[in-house]
Amino acid sequence: MKKILILIAALWIAPLHAASIIATVAGNPITDADVTARTKLMARQGSTPTDNRRVALQNIIDDYIKTSYASNFDAVPDDKTVEQELKKMNMEDMSATELEMARRALKADIAWQIVVARTILPTVETSSDDINAEKRALAAEHGLPLEMTIIRLIDIPADMADKLTKPKSCDDALKMAESLGGAPQKFTAMQYELSKDIRERVAGLGNLVWSPRVDNSILLVCSSKKTAEYGKIDEIIKQNTMFKRAMFIADQQLKQLRRKAVIVINDDRYKL
Numbered sequence: 005m006k007k008i009l010i011l012i013a014a015l016w017i018a019p020l021h022a023a024s025i026i027a028t029v030a031g032n033p034i035t036d037a038d039v040t041a042r043t044k045l046m047a048r049q050g051s052t053p054t055d056n057r058r059v060a061l062q063n064i065i066d067d068y069i070k071t072s073y074a075s076n077f078d079a080v081p082d083d084k085t086v087e088q089e090l091k092k093m094n095m096e097d098m099s100a101t102e103l104e105m106a107r108r109a110l111k112a113d114i115a116w117q118i119v120v121a122r123t124i125l126p127t128v129e130t131s132s133d134d135i136n137a138e139k140r141a142l143a144a145e146h147g148l149p150l151e152m153t154i155i156r157l158i159d160i161p162a163d164m165a166d167k168l169t170k171p172k173s174c175d176d177a178l179k180m181a182e183s184l185g186g187a188p189q190k191f192t193a194m195q196y197e198l199s200k201d202i203r204e205r206v207a208g209l210g211n212l213v214w215s216p217r218v219d220n221s222i223l224l225v226c227s228s229k230k231t232a233e234y235g236k237i238d239e240i241i242k243q244n245t246m247f248k249r250a251m252f253i254a255d256q257q258l259k260q261l262r263r264k265a266v267i268v269i270n271d272d273r274y275k276l
Contacts, residue, residue: 029069038105039274041099041104043060057274071111077118080115081115089110090107124253139241144203149196149231152206153192154190154206154224155174157222160221170212174212211225
């Protein structure tokens with residue numbers, strides 16, 4: 005009788021365990037508990053999409069794909085490296101399931117970064133146009149280490165703005181504005197110290213060129229002086245531009261790897 009009860013219990017438990025496997029990637033099972041652990045990890049990282057369980061499942065699938073692909077290049081980090089990086093994340097209060105999920109995610113991320121650095125980044129090229137575009141975007145959003153002398157005209161009627169011509173110098177611009185009845189303001193500041201609206205307006209503005217009239221005001225950059233920090237900007241922007249392009253190519257490659265991977269979704273709620 006005891007053997008019969010054990011057999012019945014085993015038959016009862018097995019379907020429950022099988023039902024908890026919501027997907028497989030190349031035969032590797034992904035359980036509902038795995039998805040729950042990944043959603044908690046995502047929340048710790050500040051990511052809380054409305055369809056967070058589906059996103060979590062896709063992230064877990066990508067972990068397997070990245071790690072598998074990285075193994076072709078001997079790019080999968082060892083456990084010691086993963087543990088060292090894990091300690092930096094301050095996750096001592098995690099459950100065992102969550103901690104294992106964090107290890108898996110971290111290993112995949114490190115492996116993928118190594119693959120990108122070895123196989124994609126060396127093939128990426130940037131032009132001066134690319135760098136200048138990124139520089140203009142950076143200047144508008146955050147500002148550059150440029151010391152700028154600026155003239156600002158406020159409460160300028162449209163008919164006065166139409167009479168402004170290209171000045172020969174900063175002093176000429178001041179006199180021109182004053183002759184038209186304006187009260188020009190002249191100031192010097194670092195570009196990153198300017199308010200965002202002014203940064204955006206002067207970011208692509210050449211020296212001694214009146215800006216378009218916005219909110220009844222007009223700006224003119226008298227001069228721009230590069231600081232010592234500015235000399236490093238081009239190289240930093242070049243590296244950032246190359247990295248962004250490399251990550252775009254990597255995302256496209258990951259999509260192709262997903263198509264080739266053997267992925268089975270057992271639960272209709274998680275259909276991707």
